[in-house]
Amino acid sequence: xxxxxxxxxxxxxxxxxxxxxxxxxxxxxxxxxxxxxxxxxxxxxxxxxxxxxxxxxxxxxxxxxxxxxxxxxxxxxxxxxxxxxxxxxxxxxxxxxxxxxxxxxxxxxxxxx
Amino acid sequence: xxxxxxxxxxxxxxxxxxxxxxxxxxxxxxxxxxxxxxxxxxxxxxxxxxxxxxxxxxxxxxxxxxxxxxxxxxxxxxxxxxxxxxxxxxxxxxxxxxxxxxxxxxxxxxxxxxxxxxxxxx
Numbered sequence: 001x002x003x004x005x006x007x008x009x010x011x012x013x014x015x016x017x018x019x020x021x022x023x024x025x026x027x028x029x030x031x032x033x034x035x036x037x038x039x040x041x042x043x044x045x046x047x048x049x050x051x052x053x054x055x056x057x058x059x060x061x062x063x064x065x066x067x068x069x070x071x072x073x074x075x076x077x078x079x080x081x082x083x084x085x086x087x088x089x090x091x092x093x094x095x096x097x098x099x100x101x102x103x104x105x106x107x108x109x110x111x112x113x
Numbered sequence: 114x115x116x117x118x119x120x121x122x123x124x125x126x127x128x129x130x131x132x133x134x135x136x137x138x139x140x141x142x143x144x145x146x147x148x149x150x151x152x153x154x155x156x157x158x159x160x161x162x163x164x165x166x167x168x169x170x171x172x173x174x175x176x177x178x179x180x181x182x183x184x185x186x187x188x189x190x191x192x193x194x195x196x197x198x199x200x201x202x203x204x205x206x207x208x209x210x211x212x213x214x215x216x217x218x219x220x221x222x223x224x225x226x227x228x229x230x231x232x233x234x235x
Contacts, residue, residue: 001176040221042160049209049228050160055221093160097219101175102150102162 002026002096006105012113019081021108023094028074031098038098041070041079044107045090053092054079086112115139117149117210119229125200126235133229135193135210142168142186142193147214149193150222151184155206163208166193167216202233 003026013019029038037057042050052061054070057077067082081088089112094105121133133151140147150165164184165173174182183196193210208231212224 034218036218038219042222049225050222051225052221052223055219055223059220061221061223095160095221097213097221100173101177102165104160104162106159 001101002029002099002103004094004096004103004105006092006094006108008108009106010109010111012111013081013084014113015086016083017113019084019088019110021079021092021094021110023072023077023079023105025075025077025096029096029098030074037073037077038096039070039072039077040095040097041068042093042095043088043090044093050093081110084110084112115212115224117212117224117226119208119210119226121208121229121231123230124232124234127201127233129200131195131197131200131204131231133195133197133208133210133231135195135226137191137193137210137212140212140214142166142191143188144168145214146216147212148216149186150211150213151193151195152209152211152222153204153206154209154228155203158206160209163197164195165213169216200233205231205233207231 007022039057041054044050058070091107117137148167151163166184181198207228209228210226211222
């Protein structure tokens, strides 16, 4: 199984400031033949199902604000929220879907400072 | 508009078999080159992928639970079933049905049901 490790476990950021969450995979999730990293980011607000934010490591899902961005390749990835808003309070998960079993990180809890 | 909805028992006893139903709309599992997966989440914990069925009827399971899981589709009703045997209290959690696609160039789990909370207790 590919182990996904997120850092930090929790994060407090002031409104309007930048939030950065890291995700490291135990092996590369890059499909060289397609030049795509099979890495997704999800946002889960309290009492709700997860919502897809980013796929292919850096492509925003439909309707996701452009203050959310993803970067990285192979084993090291980052989710950045450029200007934190109150509605961004949630737990964020990374997921690899490069190989079975698909696996998720442990989650990063984002709060307002 | 793609929607998925989970249904099933909220309480099961240890050793019993759980059957969850995912009823979906907005896509066809017979012809659209997509998949439907099940993901669960124990209270306060992270997500765990359980199983996936593709439109070509290919099935994949999490090896840690494979001996207890069956995923199948009911084509005539646009439904996918998840059957989990020998339930244990550690299986307590919310079970999500999710849309996965497109096959061959996947884009993560783009649509999720609201989830079905299952408690395993005597």
